[in-house]
Amino acid sequence: MKQILSLLALLLLFGLGLAQKTTLTVGVFPNLDDALKSQIQLFNKKYPDVEVKLVIQQYADHHNALTTALATGQGLPDVAAIEIGFVGRFAEGQGFEDLNKAPYNAGQYKRLFTPYTIAQATASDGRFIAMPVDIGPGTFFYRVDILQKAGVDPKNMMTWPGYIAAGRKIKATTGAFLIADAADVAWINIFATTPANTSPYFDAQGKVIVDSPRFVRAFELAKNIRAAGLDARVGAWTNEWYDAFKKGTVATQFSGAWLQGHLQNWMAPETKGLWRVQQLPEGMYASWGGSFYAIPTTSKNKALAWELIKFVTTTREAQVAAFKAIGAFPSLLSAQEDPSFNEPIEFLGGQQARLLWRDAARRVKPLRANKYDRIANEIVTQALSQVLDEGKDIQAALTEAKRLIERRMR
Amino acid sequence: MRWSGFQRRYAPYIFVSPFFILFLIFGLYPTLFSLYMSFQAWTPSDGWGRWKYVGLENYTFTLTDPMFWRSMWNTIWLGVFSGIPQHLIAIPLAFVIHMVLSRFKTFVTAVYFLPYITSSVAIALIFNTLFATNNGVINLVIAHLNTWPLLGALLPDQNINWFTSANIKYALALVVIWQFTGWNTLLYLSAIQAIPKDLYEAAAVDGATRAQQFRYITLPLLRPMMFFAVSLTIIGNMQLFEQPFVLLNGGASAATPGGQTATMYMYRTAFEWLEMGTAASIAWILFVFIGILTYLNNLIFGRAARGGD
Numbered sequence: 001m002k003q004i005l006s007l008l009a010l011l012l013l014f015g016l017g018l019a020q021k022t023t024l025t026v027g028v029f030p031n032l033d034d035a036l037k038s039q040i041q042l043f044n045k046k047y048p049d050v051e052v053k054l055v056i057q058q059y060a061d062h063h064n065a066l067t068t069a070l071a072t073g074q075g076l077p078d079v080a081a082i083e084i085g086f087v088g089r090f091a092e093g094q095g096f097e098d099l100n101k102a103p104y105n106a107g108q109y110k111r112l113f114t115p116y117t118i119a120q121a122t123a124s125d126g127r128f129i130a131m132p133v134d135i136g137p138g139t140f141f142y143r144v145d146i147l148q149k150a151g152v153d154p155k156n157m158m159t160w161p162g163y164i165a166a167g168r169k170i171k172a173t174t175g176a177f178l179i180a181d182a183a184d185v186a187w188i189n190i191f192a193t194t195p196a197n198t199s200p201y202f203d204a205q206g207k208v209i210v211d212s213p214r215f216v217r218a219f220e221l222a223k224n225i226r227a228a229g230l231d232a233r234v235g236a237w238t239n240e241w242y243d244a245f246k247k248g249t250v251a252t253q254f255s256g257a258w259l260q261g262h263l264q265n266w267m268a269p270e271t272k273g274l275w276r277v278q279q280l281p282e283g284m285y286a287s288w289g290g291s292f293y294a295i296p297t298t299s300k301n302k303a304l305a306w307e308l309i310k311f312v313t314t315t316r317e318a319q320v321a322a323f324k325a326i327g328a329f330p331s332l333l334s335a336q337e338d339p340s341f342n343e344p345i346e347f348l349g350g351q352q353a354r355l356l357w358r359d360a361a362r363r364v365k366p367l368r369a370n371k372y373d374r375i376a377n378e379i380v381t382q383a384l385s386q387v388l389d390e391g392k393d394i395q396a397a398l399t400e401a402k403r404l405i406e407r408r409m410r
Numbered sequence: 411m412r413w414s415g416f417q418r419r420y421a422p423y424i425f426v427s428p429f430f431i432l433f434l435i436f437g438l439y440p441t442l443f444s445l446y447m448s449f450q451a452w453t454p455s456d457g458w459g460r461w462k463y464v465g466l467e468n469y470t471f472t473l474t475d476p477m478f479w480r481s482m483w484n485t486i487w488l489g490v491f492s493g494i495p496q497h498l499i500a501i502p503l504a505f506v507i508h509m510v511l512s513r514f515k516t517f518v519t520a521v522y523f524l525p526y527i528t529s530s531v532a533i534a535l536i537f538n539t540l541f542a543t544n545n546g547v548i549n550l551v552i553a554h555l556n557t558w559p560l561l562g563a564l565l566p567d568q569n570i571n572w573f574t575s576a577n578i579k580y581a582l583a584l585v586v587i588w589q590f591t592g593w594n595t596l597l598y599l600s601a602i603q604a605i606p607k608d609l610y611e612a613a614a615v616d617g618a619t620r621a622q623q624f625r626y627i628t629l630p631l632l633r634p635m636m637f638f639a640v641s642l643t644i645i646g647n648m649q650l651f652e653q654p655f656v657l658l659n660g661g662a663s664a665a666t667p668g669g670q671t672a673t674m675y676m677y678r679t680a681f682e683w684l685e686m687g688t689a690a691s692i693a694w695i696l697f698v699f700i701g702i703l704t705y706l707n708n709l710i711f712g713r714a715a716r717g718g719d
Contacts, residue, residue, distance in 0.1 A: 094456050408683070
């Protein structure tokens with residue numbers, strides 16, 4: 001009753017009538033759409049008069065279309081899904097509602113979520129533009145059969161030197177590569193060693209710090225792995241990547257917990273029972289992926305849009321439904337207490353991996369978004385490729401990267 | 411009476427108007443808007459109209475940007491190493507098809523032309539599979555040739571990763587040559603067919619060999635077509651986009667700066683980094699550059715194209 005009253009109040013505020021079936025459009029990308037479909041069924045039980053229409057586009061197309069639509073203010077949906085890689089720069093723009101303000105007052109919900117997600121969706125001027133719907137705690141996948149054959153104890157891989165030493169042993173005895181791409185090791189080091197409440201690339205004063213020892217060590221580790229011939233030199237999301245998982249030519253992979261769902265459903269279902277997970281080496285915790293929902297300022301149904309977002313992000317039943325549908329790890333803390341978290345995962349040989357991931361999610365430090373994160377990310381990616389592929393000196397590559405990022409900060 | 415006067419006067423304009431309306435909306439307006447935009451700073455996600463005049467700042471920034479110059483260098487490298495072979499293959503090929511294979515001309519030309527009309531995306535996807543590091547056909551062939559006695563010494567022992575910054579250019583050049591040689595062959599073949607037969611007959615009577623006929627009759631008379639075909643190659647290669655974009659998996663291109671062409675860099679500036687004004691300035695700098703190259707081409711082949719000598 002109380003909820004219905006508050007909805008009515010909101011509707012009055014926005015001067016809307018809810019006489020007939022109202023249509024709400026949501027722009028979303030796969031496979032978040034599968035999660036949303038399961039949530040809409042529950043939502044319609046509460047709001048039978050609302051028809052939720054999905055506009056589904058591929059990941060890159062979806063975010064490009066959002067950018068173009070924001071530029072012209074035309075063709076934006078009532079609710080937009082935003083992936084973590086884009087939320088920082090959309091936050092800096094003026095195209096989405098500030099959810100801190102009335103009538104949203106999202107401040108009251110912030111304590112319900114995994115803490116680091118709030119910082120991700122907050123602009124440098126304090127506006128909070130999107131509610132977190134799922135998260136990706138970073139985790140360490142390994143092939144238990146390959147490690148056994150090589151006589152490697154996964155516990156010995158919990159330091160980076162130990163990880164590389166194990167890689168040599170695996171390569172020598174089984175011929176399998178340690179990892180698909182050495183660059184992944186650099187990235188997980190860069191993200192996991194970022195001090196709380198700063199950006200990975202900028203310090204608290206906004207100065208570029210990509211030539212600091214954090215970056216040098218991350219680059220050195222990747223370079224050592226490449227120099228020892230321990231990586232397959234295969235980029236993520238390519239056919240060769242999937243093939244490597246299927247054939248077992250790589251022994252480990254760092255990724256978000258969601259990779260398990262992809263491996264199980266389509267990448268390598270035949271490797272069921274051969275994978276295990278553990279925390280990242282050296283007590284590192286990192287976020288690897290995550291999705292948000294935001295309301296464009298041009299939305300004509302802001303009250304309803306907010307009801308839908310609140311429903312999918314702050315109700316336990318909707319969060320658990322998404323978790324069951326696609327394995328999207330709930331951002332809502334109470335949903336992480338669901339009994340299904342104790343269930344063993346058959347694909348991981350009966351491991352209770354979700355408890356491990358929940359633990360990791362709670363230890364990830366909140367990072368602050370910077371307007372130039374995206375540019376810095378690309379320039380550091382380029383520097384890393386010059387070090388790994390072209391043999392450029394690490395210090396020289398990072399100094400050059402710093403200069404290129406500073407140029408862009410106009 | 412009045413109606414038919416109106417018709418007579420305005421009907422032609424109404425009939426041609428669809429082209430002009432479409433051209434104004436999709437041709438002229440974006441062109442002029444991008445020129446205007448190149449003097450502004452605009453983050454498109456801020457919304458329409460929220461741009462700021464910055465004068466020549468975008469141009470000075472781009473012209474002093476090492477990443478832009480690297481992408482230009484890649485573009486020029488690709489332009490030369492994928493452009494010149496196209497013509498070096500197409501001209502003799504057209505001559506041979508005309509002289510020797512004239513009975514199967516239609517069929518042979520159709521086969522060579524096929525890559526040109528195939529979608530670039532499909533081509534890039536296929537080549538992606540062919541160039542795969544660990545189980546791509548190209549690396550398998552190289553590995554097989556490696557077991558041959560003399561050749562083996564020249565070839566690398568390990569699988570080549572074609573998608574690194576250093577190697578991607580060769581892969582890209584191969585794709586572009588393969589895709590556009592057929593188109594140029596068709597252009598040259600049509601020009602060769604227009605050369606009067608009696609020239610060859612007269613040369614044959616004077617005792618000229620096939621090679622001499624090619625050198626002293628075909629080549630000089632092909633100059634107008636060379637001007638046209640080379641112009642198209644210059645314009646096309648300087649704007650090379652889909653092949654590297656798809657072959658590099660779109661987003662993955664940051665990790666392979668060696669395959670980043672100027673138009674890709676422009677696209678990333680606009681849509682990845684949301685610097686619309688800077689991207690517009692790249693477009694106009696590229697326009698001027700293509701203009702200069704076309705002018706140089708005109709100096710080399712142009713007089714022949716206009717019929718003088």
